[in-house]
Amino acid sequence: MGIGGRRDREKQELKQAILAAAQMLAAKTGWAKVTMRKVAEQIEYSPPTIYEHFQNKEAIITELARRGFRQLLMALQTVDELTISPEEKFLRMSKAYWDFAWQSPELYQIMYGLTNTHPSDNSWPEAKETFRVLHLTVQAVMRVEYDAPELHDALLITWSLTHGMLSLALESQLDCGPERAAALLQQALRDLMTVWRSRKVS
Amino acid sequence: MGIGGRRDREKQELKQAILAAAQMLAAKTGWAKVTMRKVAEQIEYSPPTIYEHFQNKEAIITELARRGFRQLLMALQTVDELTISPEEKFLRMSKAYWDFAWQSPELYQIMYGLTNTHPSDNSWPEAKETFRVLHLTVQAVMRVEYDAPELHDALLITWSLTHGMLSLALESQLDCGPERAAALLQQALRDLMTVWRSRKVS
DNA sequence: AAATTTACCGAACGATGTTAGATTATCTAA
């Protein structure tokens, strides 16, 4: 079949261009205004061409969301490999989580349901792996003489707190700046860990 | 002008019917599938008739969101008037907040940005008043020898935790049931208050 | 060079929010 390797490469490049265009438009104007025709115009192709590379609009968003989880996972793993104390690791992971969402809000929005362009099927392995890393970290913090259910609860609570503060901050519903919100979050997480540690002793 | 009072009453009733139809459809099928034509069909009028009562689709959603805040506010005030101890009041308000969101998720979704049918201008007095009530309650808990900034922080943190857990639970991103999530939330809030109280002493 | 496959596009379909203009019902005034 000859040297059709270039065709494949060009095809891949166009696919990347579509994803990049969609994300760029979302970052600039919000997901509600991202339209197939605008994406097509951005990459200088006609709208039907997009459908040669993606089944539909949701497939583009799904792919971006999964990439978002991969990015987030990498950021968390980078922190993980620094191998500092469990508490430090936990707090830095929370910070990395925050930084990712704040740096790419358009991705965080589609990873969770902060917009209704949110994909319906969101049971991706990338998401599962992300939570597994978080779970392991919390486990390390809580490792000594802590039974499983309470460990899982701790993950749920810290995750909820982080996500909640992020959601509100991303929507500017918080009357303080993001740096202050991030600092508050860190302190609250420290406080929660303090309580949980003291409970372990008793 | 005679007895045109009936016309006004009928007009109001139709307006209520439009709001009720929109909310009902949202509760049954989700906001993404709520359409002006479906609302019109539900109330047995043609689509343009809706525009005699609302400027556009967003105006309907805005009105429902504001009513949502009024409902929530009433629930909080009911708890407030029971005049129990500050801590009890705080926890029960959090519970009332949770119950409202869980009972009318379609309202909670548009009150915060959990869907992109979210109104752009969301600076309503009802929302401000709701937070004022919450603020006063937190203030009562933290009243003795607590300086203002930390008080406000406490509100932000508890609100974020509640909202975060709600968002995740409403989207079934939590692997536990709502009752369990609610119980976890209550415990976490108690824990946070414990830390804050102990810090006050030192 | 002919045949075949591939990439791409113009035009269109159905559904959406929304508006204009006509039609019908209702009320006021003689």
Add this chain to the structure above:
DNA sequence: TTAGATAATCTAACATCGTTCGGTAAATTT
């Protein structure tokens, strides 16, 4: 009671959306 005015409502249409169909032009293979 009836003529004219006012209000309520509808039919038809527009622009835009996601998406598909069918064809054209280009690239590749034979």
